[in-house]
Amino acid sequence: MVRMQHATLxxxxxxxxxxxxxxxxxxxxxxxxxxxxxxKTAAASGRRRTQKENS
Incomplete structure (x- = not known):
């Protein structure tokens, strides 16, 4: 477990x-x-999109 804080609290x-x-x-x-x-881990980029979806 990791302890975390928020600036607004x-x-x-x-x-x-x-x-x-x-x-x-x-x-x-x-x-x-x-x-x-x-x-420093990057967020997941999601699923791959087909060429048709990118158009």
């Missing part, structure tokens, strides 16, 4: 999220509490 109102969810929370404005570096 008072100090001490941290949450704990699973490691796999950190990147999603960071995109919503949450930051990791403590010495851990923010994740």
């Amino acid at each position: 008072p100090a001490g109102q941290d949450i704990e999220v699973a490691e796999i969810s950190v990147a999603a929370y960071e995109r919503m404005g949450w930051t990791v509490v403590g010495g851990r570096q923010p994740s």
